[in-house]
Amino acid sequence: MSNEAPGMIYRHLGRTGLKVSALSYGAWVTFGNQIGVPQAKKLMQQCWDGGINFFDNAEVYADGKAEEVMGAAIKELGWKRSDYVISTKIFWGGKGVNDKGLSRKHIIEGIKASLKRLQLDYVDLIFCHRPDTTTPIEETVRAMNFVIDQGWAFYWGTSEWTAQQITEAWAIADRLNLIGPAMEQPEYSLLERKKVEVDYAPLYKKVGLGLTTWSPLASGMLTGKYAKDHVPADSRLALEMYKGLKEKKLIEANLDRVDKLKPIAKELDCTLAQLALAWCLKNSDVSTVITGATKPEQIKDNFGALNVVPMLTPEVLEKIEEAVGTKPDAFAVYR
Known part of the structure; x- marks a missing residue:
């Protein structure tokens, strides 16, 4: 039975024929670290009932445990494979000298290991989790096309690559008559905008880049639950492994922006989180907003x-722009 829900919006992933729910669900931080299979199953079913069809993962999340948890949950839920879209990301696969990066060796071994953990024959999307400046982009483009040719993934893309690196990957793909990266997974929120709104701007029309954006609530900052001296014990920023994230996000300027957004959310009769997510969804270049x-x-x-x-x-x-003051100046970037 399909999970298409009346309230959900479905968008094409960039220029591909694949439709993804505008809101999606990611395993980062939570699966394998904070929750196990029973809770993951319950949350994924709730997402599914609301029309979410896209679930995001990565080989590095909880050192592979996140994929194991998601795979076990999906198996128990018994969904029809054509009704859901799964992604994984390859870059950090282990401690061995060839267990990280985007070499042909690690891409192929990494996807095979991910599929085993997910208990799937294929993922719909495979991302290069970060750029690898030590591997020629041509090697990565060829390896990703091999993965697609083998049927282990249907589309490949990038995560946190620069516009220049994506352009180079496309130039190589065009020259070799291969498939270029169809999507990019950047951080995007009211507090993090430059890459999506300025750097990638020429690429949406040029290559039809589909965005699967992450951290729309800026690691919970845009929920309003944090204060300078208050970090809820069960929150993401309370985790020791995300101490650096806490130092980066939990700053006075951001807390001030959150305070200025509160009256706008009140006026619209919505929560602060709903306002922040809706703002991301309003951007037509965004195919799906990954939530946690x-x-x-x-x-x-x-x-x-x-x-x-x-x-x-x-x-x-x-009003939102006036409250946050984070709009990037395109001219300043290129002057």
């Missing part, structure tokens, strides 16, 4: 963002 959640009420709240999108009129968007 450890609790059912968080998923329910995330779904509410779909109702907020139509409320983001030019006037409301202008």
